[in-house]
Amino acid sequence: MRHFIDTQDFTSTELRSLLELTGLLKAADKQGGLPPLLAGASLGMIFEEPSTRTRISFEVAMTRLGGHALYLKPGEIHLGVRESIKDTARVMSRMVDAIEARTLKHATVTELARWATVPVINGLTDYNHPTQVLCDVFTMIEHSPDGKRLEDLRVAFIGDATNVCSSLMMICTRLGLNFTHCAPARYQAPEAWQAIARANCAASGGSFTATEDPQAAVAGADFVYTDLWWWVGQEAEIPERTAAFMPRYQINEALLAHAPAHAKFMHCLPASRGVEVTDAVMDGPRSIIYDQSENRLHAEKAILAAFVAPRLKPRSAARSHWHAGRIAEFLKHHPLTEPASPAVLSEVDRHV
Template identity: 80%
Template sequence: MRHFIDTQDFTKTELVWLMDLIGLLKTADRDRALPPLLAGASLGMIFEEPSTRTRISFEVAMTKLGGHALYLKPGEIHLGVRESIKDSARVISRMVDAIEARTLKHATVTELARYANVPVINGLTDYNHPTQVLCDVFTMREHRPAGKPLEALKVAFIGDATNVCSSLMMICTQMGMEFVHCAPPRYQAPKAWQLIARANCVQSGGRFSVTDDPVQAVADADFIYTDLWWWVGQEAEIPERQAAFMPRYQVNDALLANAPPHAKFMHCLPASRGVEVTDAVMDGPRAIIYDQAENRLHAEKAILVAFVRPHLRLPSAKRSARHAHAIGAFLDDHQLDGAATPAAALEA
């Protein structure tokens, strides 16, 4: 059983295959000709914190593919509180065909995957966000300069070492791209992340570096990416973080003037306008943030098809007819006291 927990669990070839599938499903969806590849399937969506793009993209993806998504939030299920993660994973697995989980701790997702009997998809943890970055690199493929191979692209991430930074660092170096993380020293990628990225580069031929100079980081960049400077639970650090990042690390027109004219701006959203990025950049011609957001839907479709469809039992027409006959005969011959049988109802 394979799960989608971390891009590091996959080869470059497999990641390219997933992105090719995203493209096929996106084209079919645009033509309103998407086949019901997950007809009758159900997805249990566990959300320990609110979400816009992740929730909508997974729920709509399941609907478009002919399946159903069930939204589960704290207070509605017993995950890790009244019931162990182990028991929750095994019970939920008996009722759905896949589990998507957006959790506060990475260990929660890995434990779900350890005990689940269906594919588990990581919708975000405190460590990484693999569904986001699969979408991001697919978006880069769509918006790269004409004729420029993926391996020749440079991505400059300006800002805090967030879970998105972690995942983007990993997938870009897996793909053989150049990735630069730019932040004040205190907020740069941990050494453990850097070791993984450098090991990826040895395998892929990619390039990786860390700097505190944003002008240097965006030079020759094809894509300039930023994320929030603080998140839920870091409110007490806001003054300190704002002092460390502002104004030098804000993505604004002055910084973009040091990048090539073709460079595009990306953000996973939500964004704090006027903080890590200005309105002028967000709403300007370089921004591809809404194309990027839309591609979350197409990426989730591909992930669901790739990981869920192989485990679906698709009955033959003969088997379906046999069961329909047996159930119909039972209902015609038996009834609860006072309840009309289907045949009697039709005669009435």
């Protein structure tokens, strides 16, 4: 059994397969022909912090595929507090068909996956956000310049080495894209991440660059991406981080003027408008942030279909009919079952 924890766990071929499946399911959904691949299935969704896109996309994806999602809001279960992560994983595995977890620490998700007997899907951790970047690459495919193959695309990430930066760096270099991370030296991707990216490039033919020059980073870029300059637990660093990034690394019209005319702007959201990016860019003609957000839904459908649907027991009309007969016969003679009164029976007869 496989989990969806890190895109590094998958080959380029496997990731391309998920991207293709995303396209198939999006087309089926748009045309009103989405099959109920997860009929009767349940997804347990653990959230240690609030969410907009992750929560909505997974819940709607399960519903549209015929299943059900259970939202376990922050602090609602005993995860790692009054109950070990192991016990939570084992108990949930007996009741749901998959677990999605958005946690503050990456170790929480990996521990869930260690003990779960159903697929675990990483909805975001402090290290990475693999579901987000699967959708991001799918969005890039949809908005690619005419004639450019996936592996020809150039992506410039301007900003802090966030969990999204980590994930985008890994999936892009895995798939053979050309990825640049631009930030002040102190906030660039750590050497361990860069080493993984370079190893990916050696195998895929992609490229990885780290630079402090935002104008050079966006020159030639097909997609310019940014994220928040701080994350949970870094609030005390906000003044220092703002001083380091502002205004040189803000995505504004002046910086985008150094990018090709076809370059598109991306952001995983939520965004701090007027901080890492201006309103003029977010709401401008180059922005594809809302296409990107919608594609979370379609990417989530693909992940759920790929990891959960093959594990479901096939439905059998004959088996259902046989069990229905046994259960109905049992209930007819059960001590707690009260027979319907003659008046009720005659009313039923009149409507049969």
